[in-house]
Amino acid sequence: MRLRIEYRTHYAFSQPQRRLVQLLRVTPPSFDGQAVIDWHVEVDCDARLKRSRDGYGNEVTMLYVDGPIDRIALTVGGEVLTEDRAGMVAGAPEPLPIELFLRPTPQTEADAGIIAFADDIAEAAADPLSRLHALCHALHRQIVFDTGNGDPHRGAAAAFAEGRGVCQDHAHIFCAAARVLGYPARYVSGHLLRSDGETIQPAAHAWAEAHVDGYGWIGFDAANGMSPTDAYVRVAVGLDYRDAAPLAGMRVGGGGETMHVEVAVAETGGQRQNQAQ
Template sequence: MRLLIEHRTAYRFSQPQRRLIQLLRLTPASFVGQAVVAWRLDVDRDARLRAGRDGYGNETTMLYVDGPLEAITLTVTGEVLTEDRAGMVEGTNEPLPPGLFLRATPQTQADAAIADFAATLAAAEPRPLGRLHALCAAVQARIAFDPGDGNPHRDAATAFADGHGVCQDHAHIFIAAARLMGHPARYVSGHLWRSDGALVQPAAHAWAEAWLDEFGWVGFDPANGHCPTDAYVRVAAALDYRDAAPISGARIGGGDEALHVDVAVAQAEDQRQS
């Protein structure tokens, strides 16, 4: 699939900021099944940009802006060719061993309820791949998708108890349960082309990947109950949302900030007409 992406993030501050420093994970990498044809990052004011790579192997850009700063808009646009590989992930930059992704974090710490949930599923399905597919389906069935519940910093146990959340919550619950089953698992941020015609979305998408000795890393999207297809563009992966967030950083200056995000994912025009 040939996908066109525009991801716009706009900040507005209640009083001028003296300085803004941001770590951007907005640039996807090419690997087997995903080829980045073009990608561009634009900032609507003078800024210093420094490309790099974080400890997880994700492409990063450091953004430095000097004030006074009352508002700023970051826009990434690009074109990506994707293939449906049934969730199999191959050819990504992997500086860390899979075993590290058994480590729990505050956002993926399992409580007794998640432990019981994972144990029940594991007992019912002895095959590792089948167990993870069952977990993906069970998280979708257990956690109602609630687009108005967008707190990306909420932990898995809280979201599981609430019984509703957004894709970040589904991913964190899946990761917490998969790790209890003995499978290294990690959080993935990226983009999803929606076949229902919803061109503009209020945020990037999130899913998970789990390690299987037989297959390597395999993607699972528990918010939608299936493995990623060619409708997905993978951008960053980490232990949880905090380390894979599209934008994180700090500002020097008081007051409040208002954030608005628009993400548009579309098929290329020539593909839609074919």
């Protein structure tokens, strides 16, 4: 599938800022099943951009802006060719040992409820791959997708107890439960072509990956109860949201700020696939 993505972020400040520093994890890598045809990062003011890779192998762009500045708009995007590989990831940068992804974080800490939930899954499924698919489907049924609960910094235990959340919550809970079962798991940020024809979305998407011996890394989107298909564009990974968040940074100057995000994902050619939202 050939997908076109435009990711726009607008910041407005209540008083001029002296300096802005932003870390952008918005550039997808090319690997088996995902080929970046073109990609751009544009800023509507004088800025310095420095590209590199972080410790997880993600492509990052550091953005530096000297003020005074009271607003800024970022536009990133391009075209990506994708293939449906049943969620299997191969050929992506992997600078870290697999065992690192067994490590819990404050956002992926498993409490008694998640541990019991994971144990029930383990008893019901015989082999590792079946267990992880069962975990994905069970979380899809257990945690109601609710765009009104959009706090990406909320911990897995809190979201699991409430029984509702956004895709970031589903990814955090999946990571917590998979690690309880002994499977390395990581958080993934990226984009999804919706099946309902809506091209404009209020944010990027998130899912998880788990490592299975004999298969490697496999994606699981518990928010949709499925593994990623060619409707997905994988951008960044980490132990949790903080490691893979599209935008992070700081500013020097007082006052408050507002941020508006708009993501457009569309197919540029070929026949539309039947994908989840």
